[in-house]
Each structure stands twice: as structure tokens, then as C-alpha cells.
Amino acid sequence: MNTSSLTQTRGFTLLEMTVVLLLMTLLASVAIRETNGLSFQVRYEQTRERLERIREAILGNPRQIINGQQAVSGFVADMGRLPDNLHELLEQNFCSDRTYSTQATCEAAGKTWNVQTDWQPHSTSGLWYGWRGPYLNISGSALDDDAFTDGWGRLDSDKTDQNYGWRVEDGLELNTLSPHPTNDKRMVIQSYGKNHEAGGADYDADYPSNRYSIDDTTPYTHPAPLIDQEDWLVDISGGIEVSLLKPNSAAIPIISFCTDPSKTTKAACETENLDTSLPYGSWIGGCNESGFINKDSCTSSSKKWFSCNINTLDDSDAGFAACSPPNCYKTKSTCEQANGVWFGQGYGCSDQAKSSKLNCTGINVWRSCSDNGTITTQSACDAANENWYGDNIVLNDINSVGIRRFRKRDICLNLFYRKSDTSEVTFIPSKEFQIDENGAYQTIRFNFTNPPPIPIGKNAIGIYEYDGDCDLDNPLYPADRQNPIQVDFHPRTGLPVINW
Known part of the structure; x- marks a missing residue:
């Protein structure tokens, strides 16, 4: 009788089970460490990304292009200053204690209600200014402790703090060496890292890392500023260049004379020289004999005065009243349209020995003014389309003709920008600049006396007539200009020549 053998199933030994469990534990611990490391890296990258968002909220996005030019945006462009805290980027008005959400409850608790300037236009410059945020987008409320924390979730220790766990400072003395002395125009924003405390290594390290100290020795106590002065302020100490098309004013009636000094009368000057078949010279001035600057002094000496140099009759001729173009031109506009030079009735005192209005x-x-003597202001003279010469006689020297041919005009430039203390629009005047109104283009560099640095953003300029000052009640120049023009100021970039 045969006996069947039973099949035996072999299991894991205790030793084998122990080895497997050890391997699984090891793999799990490695996976946990790798997962933690990945999580830490994500939080670190989130901190970096949020810091960049804060910078763009303050200065604008440099990558944003509109019509081929960098867009002007951000808190500084609107307010003309750096924010005092991060809460200012999220809400226009808020309580100094985030426990309170309304002005009434805030002030009832003895706290301060912070108010930022409303978004509004400036009547003279056309600039808009004020708060038009929020400049950072958040999912919750700006009153929340974690409204915009770093990637590590650090919170402020008190609701009176307005920076959501970030270190925020300005006016830092990074060190005593140039270019980092005490400066209230820079801003530090820093995360305290994973451990939520200053200092540390690896993921516990502060970001950005500290690079400066007051005495330039370790340990360093401050990072490089997130925003330095050059990032939001433009230096105009070198002036602003503007291209200007100047009006073409009539020639100033210098003392009457011929360019050929041997000829003392208009008739002799304009007589044909038989040797050259050309006139002996060009006659300058309204009187027909040399030595006179206005009609009164000319006619009182029994000479003849021509208000337009191409008139065939003098102003006192019996037929002048009935005379018409092309023989007689009686206004500056018709004279100049016929390519003549308008003298009007000249300028200065009827007694030519008197050199100023004060002693006339x-x-x-x-x-x-070149009118009949009744106009006393430049604005009225311009409105009458006459020539304005002022209250002192210009040079009478014959040799001065070349440099005195066109009317000279003193002009100035006003630069409109936002004040850092109130965010309201103010202006700074340039020094005066004298031009010849010769109808040509001219590029002018307007310089300023101790100008402040100007915040980036959309600012404005206007050229004005200078009458001892550059006040805004002075007329814009030239007379056809109606308003200042807006100009974009960008960081770390020189201003181009502005076309006025």
C-alpha cells in the first residue's frame, strides 16, 4: 500500500519579516524627508514670489508694455512716495489697530484712522494723483492676520502691526560708507524664514540675507533694500531738455541806420550802387534818417517815420490814411505777411536821452510796446499783436544788430510732480532761459536750483513766460499752448529730450 506525501507551504521567517519592515521604515523615512524638503522649498519659493509681488505693487511691473512703452503703474506712481506699511497696499483707509474695521469704532477705541489721498485730478497740470488700489490681490480681508504673509506663514505679534509678519523698515543706516548712509528713501522688506526668527541657516535663514551693518563688520544686520532710492526717484540735478519751436517775432527796431555806414538816409542807403547793381545797403529802423528809435523823436526832428519798412508812404503823409496794400501796411500782421518788418511807432522815450521808463x-x-504809447503791459501788447520791448532801451550800437535782430524772451519751465508727504501735486520752477524768437527749433536745457529727486510715474511739464518769477499765473509759452504736457519718468533711466 502506497502512502501519499503531503505538500508543505513554506512561510516567511521572523528574520525575513524583520528585514522587510526595516527596509519599509527606511524608505518611509527617506520619503518623509524628501517630502518635507520639497514642502520647505515650495514655501521658500512662495516667499520669493510674494516679495516680488510686493515690489511690483510699489513700483509697477517693468514687464508690462503698453503701445511699445513701459507702463506706468504702482503705489509710487500714484502716491509719489513709498508706503509706510504693507497694509497701505491693500486698503486706502484703515485703523491703526486691525481689530477695528470702521472709523467710528476705531476712533471710539482711541485709535488712529489712517487716511490716504483720494484719486483725483490736478486742475493745472492735468495729472491724476492719490490712492487707486488695491495694489496686491488677496483672497481674504486686509484685517486678517494672514492677509499677505510670507511663505512660512509668520504673523505679526500684535494687531497694531500692519506688515503681516514681514520685517519692514525704511530710513536705514546700512553702513557709514557711500552709497549707503542713512537714507529715508529706501525700503527693506524681509522674511524671517522657517523659524520665524532673525538669523538661522538653510530654510531658517532670513530672506533676503543680511549683507550690511553700520560699521561694515559681521554679523551683518540688514539686507540690501528691496527698493533703493534709484528705483523710485529720478535725479534732475542735471536739468531737463526740451525741444521748442520758437515764434518768429518781428525785428527789433534798432536805432535807424544803413548797413553801409557812409549812408545816413534811407533813400541813399537803398539807392542802386552802379558798380554792383545792388543797393548800397539795407536800411534798419523806422525813421528815414539814422539815429532814431521811435516816431516821436523822428518826426519832431522833421524826419519821416515808416511803421512798416516796405511802405511807400510815411505815416505822416497826407495820403497815408487812404493808402492800402501793396503800398501801405498798417498792422503788424499784414506787414509781416508781405515779408515786411514791422516797427510800429518804435520804442523808448520820446526824448532819446532818457534810457528807461523811470527817467522818461x-x-x-x-x-x-510798439503801439501809440497807451499799452503798458506785455500781455496787452501781445493781445494787440504789437512788439514788446520792455522798460529799458536795448543796445543802440550798430554792431549790435546781428545779435538783437529778433525779440528776446525770457522763459522758464515748471515741473509738476506728487509731493511725498501729502501725495498732492506740486511744482518746481526752473531758472529762467533767454531765447531769440527767430522761428527756429531749439533744444533747451532747463536747470533747477537744488531740485528734489522726482518720483517715478506720470509727471508733467509746462513752459511759461518769465517775468521775474515762474508762477502758474504766468502765461504758457508760446501763446498757442493751452496746457502742460505729461511725461513718463522711469527708474534708472535718463529723461529723453521732451518735445514741447
Whole structure:
């Protein structure tokens, strides 16, 4: 009788089970460490990304292009200053204690209600200014402790703090060496890292890391500023260049004379020289004999005065009243349209020995304008389309003709920008600049006396007539300009020549 053998199933030994469990534990611990490391890296990258978002909220996004030019945006462009804290980027008005959400409850608790300037236009410059945020987008409320923390979730220790766990400082003395002395125009924003405390290594390290100290020795106590002065302020100490098309004013009636010094009358000057078949010279001035600057002094000496140099009759001729173009031109515009030079009734005192309006007294008449002597202000003279010469005689020297041919004008530039203390628009005037109104383009560098650095953003300029000051009640120049023009100021970039 055969006996069947039973099949035996062999299991894991205790030793084998122990080895497997050890391997699984080891793999699990490695996976946990790798997962933690990945999580830490994600939080670190989130901190970096949020810090960059804060910078762009303050300065604008440099990668944003509109119509081929860098867009002007951000807190500084609107307010003309750096924010005092991060809460200012999220809400326009808020309590100094985030426990309170309304002005009434805030002030009832003895706290301060912080108010930022409303978004509004400036009437003179056309600039808009004020708060138009929020400049950072958040999912919750700006009153929440974690409204915009770093990637590590650090919170402020108190609701009176307004920086959501970030270290925020300005006016830092990074060190005593240039270019990092005490400066209230820079801003440090820093995360305290995974351990939520200053210092540390690896993921516990502060970000950005500290690079400066007051005495330039370790341990360093401050990072490089997130925003330095050059990031949001433009230096205009070198002036602002503007291209200007100047009006073409009539020639100033220098003392009457011929460019050929041997000829003392208009008739002799304009007589044909038989040797050259050309006139002996060009006659300058309204009187037909040399030595006169206005009609009164000319006619009182029994000479003839021509208000337009191409008139065939003098102003006192019996037929002048009935005379018409092309023989007689009686206004500056018709004279100049016919390519003539308008002298009007000249300028200065009827007694030519008197060199200024101040000493032109008694029966004498002073002309600051080329009218009949009744106009006394430049604005009225311009409105009458006459020539304005002022209250002192210009050079009478024949040799001065070349440099005195066109009317000279003093002008200035006003730069409009946002004040850092109130965010309201103010202006700074340039020094005066004298031009010849010769109808040509000219590039002018307007310089300023001790100008402040100007915040980036959309600012404005206007050129004005200078009458001893550059106040905003002075007329814009030239007269056809109606308003200042807006100009974009960008960081770390020189201003181009502005076309006025």
C-alpha cells in the first residue's frame, strides 16, 4: 500500500519579516524627508514670489508694455512716495489697530484712522494723483492676520502691526560708507524664514540675507533694500531738455541806420550802387534818417517815420490814411505777411536821452510796446499783436544788430510732480532761459536750483513766460499752448529730450 506525501507551504521567517519592515521604515523615512524638503522649498519659493509681488505693487511691473512703452503703474506712481506699511497696499483707509474695521469704532477705541489721498485730478497740470488700489490681490480681508504673509506663514505679534509678519523698515543706516548712509528713501522688506526668527541657516535663514551693518563688520544686520532710492526717484540735478519751436517775432527796431555806414538816409542807403547793381545797403529802423528809435523823436526832428519798412508812404503823409496794400501796411500782421518788418511807432522815450521808463518823465512819452504809447503791459501788447520791448532801451550800437535782430524772451519751465508727504501735486520752477524768437527749433536745457529727486510715474511739464518769477499765473509759452504736457519718468533711466 502506497502512502501519499503531503505538500508543505513554506512561510516567511521572523528574520525575513524583520528585514522587510526595516527596509519599509527606511524608505518611509527617506520619503518623509524628501517630502518635507520639497514642502520647505515650495514655501521658500512662495516667499520669493510674494516679495516680488510686493515690489511690483510699489513700483509697477517693468514687464508690462503698453503701445511699445513701459507702463506706468504702482503705489509710487500714484502716491509719489513709498508706503509706510504693507497694509497701505491693500486698503486706502484703515485703523491703526486691525481689530477695528470702521472709523467710528476705531476712533471710539482711541485709535488712529489712517487716511490716504483720494484719486483725483490736478486742475493745472492735468495729472491724476492719490490712492487707486488695491495694489496686491488677496483672497481674504486686509484685517486678517494672514492677509499677505510670507511663505512660512509668520504673523505679526500684535494687531497694531500692519506688515503681516514681514520685517519692514525704511530710513536705514546700512553702513557709514557711500552709497549707503542713512537714507529715508529706501525700503527693506524681509522674511524671517522657517523659524520665524532673525538669523538661522538653510530654510531658517532670513530672506533676503543680511549683507550690511553700520560699521561694515559681521554679523551683518540688514539686507540690501528691496527698493533703493534709484528705483523710485529720478535725479534732475542735471536739468531737463526740451525741444521748442520758437515764434518768429518781428525785428527789433534798432536805432535807424544803413548797413553801409557812409549812408545816413534811407533813400541813399537803398539807392542802386552802379558798380554792383545792388543797393548800397539795407536800411534798419523806422525813421528815414539814422539815429532814431521811435516816431516821436523822428518826426519832431522833421524826419519821416515808416511803421512798416516796405511802405511807400510815411505815416505822416497826407495820403497815408487812404493808402492800402501793396503800398501801405498798417498792422503788424499784414506787414509781416508781405515779408515786411514791422516797427510800429518804435520804442523808448520820446526824448532819446532818457534810457528807461523811470527817467522818461514830464511831457515825454515812453513806449514799452510798439503801439501809440497807451499799452503798458506785455500781455496787452501781445493781445494787440504789437512788439514788446520792455522798460529799458536795448543796445543802440550798430554792431549790435546781428545779435538783437529778433525779440528776446525770457522763459522758464515748471515741473509738476506728487509731493511725498501729502501725495498732492506740486511744482518746481526752473531758472529762467533767454531765447531769440527767430522761428527756429531749439533744444533747451532747463536747470533747477537744488531740485528734489522726482518720483517715478506720470509727471508733467509746462513752459511759461518769465517775468521775474515762474508762477502758474504766468502765461504758457508760446501763446498757442493751452496746457502742460505729461511725461513718463522711469527708474534708472535718463529723461529723453521732451518735445514741447
